[in-house]
Amino acid sequence: MNRVLRLAEIAGDTEAVDMPAGAPPQINPEHLRMVEALLFAASEPLSAESLSGSLPEGADIAALLSELQQLYEGRGVSLSQVAGKWQFRTAPDLAFLLRKEKPEQRRLSRAAIETLAIVAYHQPVTRAEIEDIRGVALSKGTIDVLMEVGWVKIRGRKRTPGRPVTYGTTEAFLLQFGLESVSHLPGMDELRAAGFLEAVPPSGFDIPSPSDELAPDEDPYEPGDDLTDEAPDPIS
Amino acid sequence: MNRVLRLAEIAGDTEAVDMPAGAPPQINPEHLRMVEALLFAASEPLSAESLSGSLPEGADIAALLSELQQLYEGRGVSLSQVAGKWQFRTAPDLAFLLRKEKPEQRRLSRAAIETLAIVAYHQPVTRAEIEDIRGVALSKGTIDVLMEVGWVKIRGRKRTPGRPVTYGTTEAFLLQFGLESVSHLPGMDELRAAGFLEAVPPSGFDIPSPSDELAPDEDPYEPGDDLTDEAPDPIS
C-alpha cells in the first residue's frame, strides 16, 4: 500500500497524498525525478558518484536508486546495475520485440568463447595458463579478436620468469553481459569451491578469486614494455 | 484511485489486483510494457502505426499511448508527441541537469582590443574609419568577435554615400570595464596623468570624447535594413 501511495505521489501532485507515518527513508520526489531524467538521458551507465554530482547536496542517492529500481520493476524498461554503475535497459523478456534487423555481431569462434570465459573466471591469467586449461595452443588471433571486440585487455605482468603479460576483462565486457562486476559471473562460487579456478588440483591452497585488483604476483602493465606476451619458450 | 490501482498493477503482479468494474478501456499491462520498451529503445520517434506493427493484433495503441503518457506525467521522463510521432524525452524543466557549464577565461587578441578601444573612443564609427585610424585593414572576424562577446553593436548608419553602418559599444562593455558611460572614458589629460601617453603628445594628436547620442550625420539602425555592413567596395 505504502508503495502504491508513493507511486501515486511521484506520478501526480505531491500535496494530494500524505506520506504514511513511519515510511522508510524519505524519498524526495524531485530528486527521484532528477535521477530518473539523468539515467534516462545518458548514453552510458552512470555511477552513483556521478549522479550525486548532479543532484542537490545531501540527496540520498542509494535510497533514490533503490526506489527507482523498484518503481521500474516488472516494467518494459528496468534499472540495472552494470559494472558498478546504473543504466536503464529494456526488459530481457521483450528481446523478441526489439531484436530486429540488428546487424549480426561478429561471431566468435568456439576457441574465442572458451578463451573469453577462461579470462573472465581466471583473471589475471597468462596465455600459458589459458593454454594449460584448454590443453591446446592458442592460435595467434584468438586473444587479438577478444581485444579487438573490446572485452579483453592486458592488465599486468606476472612476477614469474619471463614476466608474461596477464589478461583480464574490460568494463565493456561487463556492460555487454550485464554484469555488476567480475565477482558476479554466473556460477563463480561453485567453480571456486570446486577448485577449478586454480592452476593445480586443490590441495589446501588458498583459493584465489578473480578481481580487478592486481594479484600479489602481478605488476601493472606498462605500454612501454616490450610486447612479448609469452614467457621464453623452454623448447625452442 | 482507479489510476493508482492501475499503476500498482503495472508495477507489480497482475493477478493480485482486480480491475474495478467499469474501468475505462482495458489496458493490457503486457502491451503497455511493450510500447514502453519499443519507445525507449527506438532511435527516433515512432508513429502509432509503426508501434502497432510491433504489437500483437488488436492492441489498442491509442489507449496504450495515453495510459503511458499519464503514467509518466510529472516524472523525470515524459512521453511526448512530435510531428505526430511518439518519443520519451526528459522532462523539460530538468533540462538544466543535462547542461554542464564550463567556465572559460579568455582574452581578446591584440587586434580585437585595439579595435574595441577605437570603437569605444570614436563611436559612432564605421569600418572604414576604424581601418583609417588603425592604418591596417580589419580582418573579417575582428568586429564579429567583438559583437559576439557582446561589447560592440551596430548603432546606426552614416549619412554618407553607401550609408555604411556605424559601430558603438554596449551596456555589457561598460559593465566589463567598470565604466558608468562611454563619456567616462579617460580623456587626453587623464591618459597622460596615468602614464599611457607621454607628457608632450605629438602635434595633431587628439582624443575624441565619445557619446551614446546619435551623431548629427548618423541615422538610427533599423534591423530591416539590408545586411551589408560595409560601404560598396570601390574596386569590384
Added chain:
Amino acid sequence: MSEMEDNFGAVEAVLVRPEEAFVVTVDGFEGPLDLLLALARDQKVDLAKISILRLADQYLEFVESARRRNLELAADYLVMAAWLAYLKSRLLLPQPPSLDGEPTALELAARLRWRLQRLEAMREAAARLMARDRLGREVFARGDPEPVTVVKLRTHTDTIYDLLSAYSAQRLKRVRGNTYRPPHAPVLLIEEARARLERMLGRIGNWSGLVSLLPADWSYGAKRRSALASTLLACLELARDGRIEIRQLKAFDEVYVKDRAGPAAPEVAA
C-alpha cells in the same frame, strides 16, 4: 610435488608448443584434451569417477583408427597418445613405492581427471556466459540518448588597463608613423650577389663588364646602386679566392671580370 609439476609440465610444454600456432583439428576436436573429454563423455559416468585406463584405451583406439584412415594427426595428439600409453603401462604394473616426490601413476591419472573436469567446467561457464542477455541483442539501452551539452561560460579577463594601453599605444604608433618613417631602400645582399655569381661561374665571358652581370630587374635607380655595390664586393671576394680576375683601367672606369674557370681558359690556374 615440485617434480611432479616438472614432469607434467614437460608434457604440457610439448602439447602447447607455440610454433604449432595453427591447430589441425581432428574431426572437429580442438586439441587432445578436447578429444579426451569427448571420449570421456562416452563412458557416461561422472568425470570425477572416470576410468583413466579405459579412457587411455579409447584414445589409443581413436588414434589407431585415424591412422588406418590415413588421417594425419597433429603432433600434439601423438604426444598425448605416447603419454597415455606410458601412463597405462604404469597403471597396469604393480605400484612401485613412491620415489622421493616422483608422482605415482595414480596421481598422474587423478591429475588428468581433474584437468578434464576443469575444462568441462570452463566450457559450461562459457555457455552460461554466452546465454546471458546481452546488450544490443536481448536488452537495449536508450535508443536516442540526450547527451549532456557543455555550455562554455566565457569570462573575459580584459581590463580597462588593457583597453587604455592598447588604445594609447596604437594611436601614438599611428601618429608617429605618419610623421617620420624611414624609407626602406631596396638592398641586394652581398651574400645573394655572391651566390648568383657563383652560379654563373663557367658561363661568364672573357672580360665581361661588371654592369652586364647585374640582375636584369636591378638595373635602374636605387636598385642598380645596391646591386652594383653588392656585386662588386662579391667579385672582390671571388677574386680573393682566386676564382675570377678583376681589372679596372682607371678610377671610376668600367670594371671587367674574367672567369678563371671559364670554358675559354680551362688551365689558366697555373
